[in-house]
Structures are given as C-alpha cells and as structure tokens.
Amino acid sequence: MKNLATILIRVEDTIRTALARLDRAGWTILLLVDEDGVLLRTVTDGDLRRLLLANRDLESTLDQLEEQHPRTVSRGASTDLVLRLMNRCQVDQVPEVDEDGRPVDLHLRREIDQPVLLSPPHLADEERKFVEQAFATNWIAPVGPNIDAFETEIAATVGMRSAAALSSGTAAIHLGLKLLGVGPGDRVFCSSLTFVATVNPIRYLDAEPVFIDSEPGTWNMSPAALARALEAADRSGNLPRAVVPVGLYGQSPDMEPILELCDRYGIPVLEDAAESLGATYRGRAAGTFGRLGIYSFNGNKIITTSGGGMLVGDDESLIERARFLATQARTPAGHYEHDEVGFNYRMSNILAGIGRGQLQVLGDRVERRRRIFERYRSGLEDVEAIRWMPEPAGHRSTRWLTAATIDPNATDRDLRGIVDSLADAGIEARRIWKPMHRQPVFAGAGYWPHHPRESVSDRLFETGLCLPSGSGMTEQQQDRVVRRVRERLAAPIRTWRSATLSLG
Ligand SMILES: Cc1ncc(COP(=O)(O)O)c(C=O)c1O
Structure with a gap:
C-alpha cells in the first residue's frame, strides 16, 4: 500500500501548492479531501492547467475546481474490477476508499498491467566493464582472461579448489557424469523432482536414470528413498555409477545422510546446484558436497551470463580434464590432434565477463530474494491454504523462487486456475516441476518413493507453485502478486475435498 500523505490536498490550498506537490510526488494525480479526509475528487496536472487557462493565477485556491464525482473502488476491490473501471472510464489511476470515503490506496495502471515475470535477469553495474574489456582486447573467443578469472572467483566464492566455465549447466552435468565414469548401460540415481536438464545428460551417455523421490523437509532427494534404492541395487549387484541430488528453488538437499549412504556403497556424487548457487548447508556452499x-x-538463475554453467570440484585434474573435453578434446600438439571424442562446451570470454560482474552482487541477490519471500509470507500470512517451502535448521536457502503448496482441503481453487488467473493479471507463476518419473520420455525408468506408500514429489507437483521472485522486483509488484493470490485464495470454501495422491 502506498503512502498517500504526499498527494493529499485541501480546497484551501493554492494551484502553486498543488503543482509543487505533483512535482515532488512523482505521480500525476492529487487527491482533494475535505477536513475529515473524505475524498472529494482527483486533481491532475491537466485540471490545474485548465484553471490557469481560465485566467486563474497560481495563488487561486482549489475551491475553483469544478465538482466531480470521483471514480473510486472500495477497500479490497479485485484487480480485475480496478482494471475494468480504468478501461471503462479511460483513466490510469483509481483511488481505493474505505467505508467513509477516505482514500486508503491508489491503483496505477502501470502497476497493474505490466507483466511481472517469474525470474528475469537482473544486471548490476560491473558487467559492462568486463565485457568492454573483452571487446577492447579482442578476447571474444572461448578463451581469455574473463574465463580464467570467473573460474577462480567462483571457486573462491563457494570454497572449492577448481572450476571449469562451460556453455550451460546441462553441459556441466554431461561432462561431470562422463568424468565420474558413467557410460552405456550404467545406472544413475537422481532426484525425480527436478528440471529435465538434470536427466537428459544421463541419456546422452546411454545410461539409465533411476528416480529418487523428495522428502518433505527440503523438497529435495529423500535419504530414506535413496537408502532403500541402494540396498536393493546392492542386493541385485547393480549399484549405480553415480548419484545426482538436486538443490531445488535455492535450497540444498540434506547432504549429510545422502553422502553417508553414497560413501557406504562407494558411489560418487554429482551435485546439481543449478538452482542453488548462494545457498548454504551447515555453513558450506551448496554444490560443494x-x-x-x-x-x-x-x-532465469540467481545470477546469469545469459546462458552458461560451471563445473566445480576439489580434484584439479578432473576439472582440467573437463576443460580439455569441453574444447573438442584437442591434444596440445602443434597441429589439430584428437585421441577421443570431445565437445564444444566452453563458455565465451564475453559471457564470463557478465558472470564476473554478476558474481559481485550474488550476496545482494540472495538477500533480495529472501526479502521477497518474506514479503509474500507476511502479506499472505492469514491465507490458510498456503504452505511455504520449508527451510529446515542448518539450511540457508536463497529462495531463488518463492515456492509454496496450496492445501486442497483449505480452498476449492485448483492450482491450474490459480496460475491461469495470475497469468490473466500479467503475473507469471509456474507449477512445481513435474517429477521425472511421470514424464513420458522416461517411461519405464525405476522410481523410489519417500515411503513405499507416500510419493512426496507427486504431492508437491499436484499442489505446488512458484511465485515471481526476480531480485529486481519492486515492492509494488510484489504487493500486486499478493493481492491477486489473495483474491484467488481468500474466497469462501464451497466444498471439502480430500488430498489425492498418486504413485507414479
Ligand atoms: C535443476 C536444474 N538442473 C540443470 C539445469 C540446466 O542448466 P542450463 O539451463 O544452464 O543448461 C537447470 C536450469 O536450467 C536446472 O534448473
């Protein structure tokens, strides 16, 4: 809600005062109120200009304005209603008034109909400097000082020895799995609740994904499901070549029990922290376990190079080999010599420049996203149907995306309707990832639910959504989201429905 004090004006004020106030407020409207604060009419700079053209001078008072019935909405009006009124009356601002007619808020068209995106890029000041250096020195290639520096800076930020800058996170997973020895016919255990990019590289290597459910505490890989999957694999002599836990929406998995299990069976872990750069688990950076x-x-990530990825590890020889494979596996001979098949996966020096600038503001971006989450949480505190993604003790999430589930017992609004209704208001929300064990492309792959009769990722998919969380969002945009979600969810419950759960 806006502070309206700066745009309230009284009939005894002069045109000069009104113009000065418009100038200071940065809005194009004033609210003329009586001694009880009741709204009499709105005043635009056009109204003031018309008075001057009608031979009033700057010291004339506003009682010279014609009476006008203000177009207002009452407290709590829906965004749709406000927009309809704006369109019908061809105005761009509509005051909201309380029961006594006193203004309590002002709706601005630009805040209502400009799209609010899920997680757009948010540039800082320094990217341009690094990119311009690359141009000035003609380092436009997938080699150059920005790449070396970006790798060193990321490694230092997360506390790993070494890092290889690559063309995407998917490329990093592909190379990472290859470096862990994954090949045709191997099995790889990975989180089911994730973006498809975690799994595709398993298939690039002609290996077979086996999906592990989430646990309710972190929404990430369930140690209980992993334990049962590994026991069974051990019994049948078919242990996986690697395990890939994913840190969703800015939060690390519960890595300690996962690592304990993997160590017990001697299985290496590749951590997909595509979404959780900047998060910590027990004080250490996500992605380094x-x-x-x-x-x-x-x-769409918390910091961006427009497209790119990074592979990190403490074993410098592994990372050096990743760089080699990423540059077409070209051996250091005086000519083009290749002993094995490589990839064109290196990041360009230009994009690494953007990354260096972005990395400088990573801490700020984490704080901003956490604040956005808090604003949503407090703005929707009283909406019973919403349950926020938990952040267990020992975890510090970046809240890359504010994620929540909608309790189907507490509302009769279905998830799709909510997402569609937000879209109608120009707000981009998304459902939680559809688990990989339910994707047609991976039909027939193994799946281990959290408990034999409880699939957490299925429930999260059926009930979960992500709200816009870009670190450049204004408070007005967040309030617009809050208002719209509230409109959809705070409506009275008409039916009682029980939660449905399907094991995929
Ligand atoms: C969980 C997860 N893994 C992997 C990726 C792949 O990263 P990229 O888009 O950089 O290839 C993404 C995001 O895009 C992701 O969200």
Whole structure:
C-alpha cells in the first residue's frame, strides 16, 4: 500500500501548492479531501492547467475546481474490477476508499498491467566493464582472461579448489557424469523432482536414470528413498555409477545422510546446484558436497551470463580434464590432434565477463530474494491454504523462487486456475516441476518413493507453485502478486475435498 500523505490536498490550498506537490510526488494525480479526509475528487496536472487557462493565477485556491464525482473502488476491490473501471472510464489511476470515503490506496495502471515475470535477469553495474574489456582486447573467443578469472572467483566464492566455465549447466552435468565414469548401460540415481536438464545428460551417455523421490523437509532427494534404492541395487549387484541430488528453488538437499549412504556403497556424487548457487548447508556452499558440483547461469538463475554453467570440484585434474573435453578434446600438439571424442562446451570470454560482474552482487541477490519471500509470507500470512517451502535448521536457502503448496482441503481453487488467473493479471507463476518419473520420455525408468506408500514429489507437483521472485522486483509488484493470490485464495470454501495422491 502506498503512502498517500504526499498527494493529499485541501480546497484551501493554492494551484502553486498543488503543482509543487505533483512535482515532488512523482505521480500525476492529487487527491482533494475535505477536513475529515473524505475524498472529494482527483486533481491532475491537466485540471490545474485548465484553471490557469481560465485566467486563474497560481495563488487561486482549489475551491475553483469544478465538482466531480470521483471514480473510486472500495477497500479490497479485485484487480480485475480496478482494471475494468480504468478501461471503462479511460483513466490510469483509481483511488481505493474505505467505508467513509477516505482514500486508503491508489491503483496505477502501470502497476497493474505490466507483466511481472517469474525470474528475469537482473544486471548490476560491473558487467559492462568486463565485457568492454573483452571487446577492447579482442578476447571474444572461448578463451581469455574473463574465463580464467570467473573460474577462480567462483571457486573462491563457494570454497572449492577448481572450476571449469562451460556453455550451460546441462553441459556441466554431461561432462561431470562422463568424468565420474558413467557410460552405456550404467545406472544413475537422481532426484525425480527436478528440471529435465538434470536427466537428459544421463541419456546422452546411454545410461539409465533411476528416480529418487523428495522428502518433505527440503523438497529435495529423500535419504530414506535413496537408502532403500541402494540396498536393493546392492542386493541385485547393480549399484549405480553415480548419484545426482538436486538443490531445488535455492535450497540444498540434506547432504549429510545422502553422502553417508553414497560413501557406504562407494558411489560418487554429482551435485546439481543449478538452482542453488548462494545457498548454504551447515555453513558450506551448496554444490560443494559431492565429488563434483554444477551451477547454471541461465537467464532465469540467481545470477546469469545469459546462458552458461560451471563445473566445480576439489580434484584439479578432473576439472582440467573437463576443460580439455569441453574444447573438442584437442591434444596440445602443434597441429589439430584428437585421441577421443570431445565437445564444444566452453563458455565465451564475453559471457564470463557478465558472470564476473554478476558474481559481485550474488550476496545482494540472495538477500533480495529472501526479502521477497518474506514479503509474500507476511502479506499472505492469514491465507490458510498456503504452505511455504520449508527451510529446515542448518539450511540457508536463497529462495531463488518463492515456492509454496496450496492445501486442497483449505480452498476449492485448483492450482491450474490459480496460475491461469495470475497469468490473466500479467503475473507469471509456474507449477512445481513435474517429477521425472511421470514424464513420458522416461517411461519405464525405476522410481523410489519417500515411503513405499507416500510419493512426496507427486504431492508437491499436484499442489505446488512458484511465485515471481526476480531480485529486481519492486515492492509494488510484489504487493500486486499478493493481492491477486489473495483474491484467488481468500474466497469462501464451497466444498471439502480430500488430498489425492498418486504413485507414479
Ligand atoms: C535443476 C536444474 N538442473 C540443470 C539445469 C540446466 O542448466 P542450463 O539451463 O544452464 O543448461 C537447470 C536450469 O536450467 C536446472 O534448473
């Protein structure tokens, strides 16, 4: 809600005062109120200009304005209603008034109909400097000082010895799995609740994914499901070549029990921290717990290079080999010599420049996203149907995306309707990832639920959504989201429905 004090004006004020106030407030409207604060009419700079053209001078008072019935909405009006009124009356601002007619808020068209995106890029000041240096020195190639520096800076930020800058997070997973020895016919255990990019590289290597459910505490890989999957694999002599836990929506998995299990069976871990750069688990950076970890700098991530990824690890020879494979496996001869098949997976020096600038503001971006989460949480505190993604003790999430579930017992609004209704208001929300064990492309792959009769990722998919969380969002945009979610969810419950759960 806006502070309206700066745009309230009284009939005894002069045109000069009104113009000065408009100038200071930065809005194009004033609210003329009586001695009880009741709204009499709105005043635009056009109204003031018309008075001057009608031979009033700057010292004339506002009682010279014609009477006008103000177009207002009452407290709590829906965004749709406000927008309809704006369109019908061809105005761009509509005051909201309380029961006595006193203004309590002002709706601005630009805040209502400009799209609010889920997680757009948020540039800082320094990217341009690094990119311009690359141009000035003609380092436009997938080699150059920004790449070396970006790798060193990321490694230092997360506390790993070494890092390889690559063309995408997907490329980093592909190379990482290859470096862990994954090949045709091997099995790889990975989180089911994730973006498909975690799994596709398993298939690139002609290996077979086996999906592990989430646990309710972190929404990430369930140690209980992993334990049962590993026991069974051990019994049948078919242990996986690697385990890939994913840190969803800015939060690390519960890595300690996962690592304990993997160590017990001697299975290496590749941590997919594409979404959780900047998060910590027990004080250490997410992405640094496995033998290898990956980050993504896709345009929607907490920091971006427009597209890019990073493979990190403590074993410098592994990372050096990743760089080699990423540059077409070209051996250091005086000519083009290749002993094995490589990839064109290196990041460009230009994009690494963007990454260096972005990395400088990572801490700020984490704080901003956490604040956005808090604003949503407090703004929707009283909406019973919402349950926020938990952040267990020992975890510090970045809240890359504010994620929540909608309790189907507490509302009769279905998830799709909510997402569609937000879209109608120009707000981009998304459902939680559809688990990989339910994707047609992986039909027939193994799946281990959290408990034999409880699939957490299925429930999260059926009930979960992500709200816009870009670190550049204004408070007004967040309030617009809050208002719209509230409109959809605070409506009276008409039916009682029980939660449905399906094991995929
Ligand atoms: C969990 C997860 N893994 C992997 C990726 C792949 O990263 P990229 O888009 O950089 O290839 C993404 C995001 O895009 C992701 O969200």
